[in-house]
Amino acid sequence: MFSQASHNSRTSTVASGAGSVEIVTRVNELIADLRPDNVDLLAACHRIQHEYGWVPREAVPLLAAKFNTTPALIFGAIDFYSELRKEAPADDVVEWCSGPACLLKGSVGIRRAMEAILGCGMNQATSDGKFELRLVQCDGTCHLAPLVRHKGKYVGPLSATRAIEWTRSLKGVEPALAAVSAVEDADPPAEEGA
Numbered sequence: 001m002f003s004q005a006s007h008n009s010r011t012s013t014v015a016s017g018a019g020s021v022e023i024v025t026r027v028n029e030l031i032a033d034l035r036p037d038n039v040d041l042l043a044a045c046h047r048i049q050h051e052y053g054w055v056p057r058e059a060v061p062l063l064a065a066k067f068n069t070t071p072a073l074i075f076g077a078i079d080f081y082s083e084l085r086k087e088a089p090a091d092d093v094v095e096w097c098s099g100p101a102c103l104l105k106g107s108v109g110i111r112r113a114m115e116a117i118l119g120c121g122m123n124q125a126t127s128d129g130k131f132e133l134r135l136v137q138c139d140g141t142c143h144l145a146p147l148v149r150h151k152g153k154y155v156g157p158l159s160a161t162r163a164i165e166w167t168r169s170l171k172g173v174e175p176a177l178a179a180v181s182a183v184e185d186a187d188p189p190a191e192e193g194a
Helices: 021-031 041-052 059-066 071-080 100-104 107-118 160-171 177-184
Strands: 092-097 131-136 148-150 153-155
Touching (some): 021 041, 021 059, 041 059, 041 071, 107 160
Parallel strands (some): 092 131
Antiparallel strands (some): 092 148, 148 153
């Protein structure tokens, strides 16, 4: 293991990287009152992400300098926490809960159906940037399990069928033809007196 003394970049100032002057200025404002000795890195990342929707690349050298560490450790912290992101979110983000209650109630099948319909994997966006599926941790709404979050609202409890219908409606895809044909194929009501 490296000691702090043997790692020179920890003790040297980290130069601010190239990027938007507006972002650099605003990030400095957002983290001005935070202190490295209070271990406020996570709070700093949350403030920045709340402002921009993600932690812009320009913020990393500022955070490294503020918290007397390296950009690599800042990127590591951002990668570690699933709620933090390094890229702008897609236009429409669906958050899939990975909590135990959701998993026990079949959320893996729901996840796979959503990935197929949206056309992207977990923690990825579609190639056109319209949709994204994100993994999130349990936030205690287990009575709605299995569930997803969308635009601050909970959608659940979900069955695989309901998840497919909801995801198709989100994408603007026509309802499942099977549901329509099931109604059309039903026997007509018996006529009275026949």
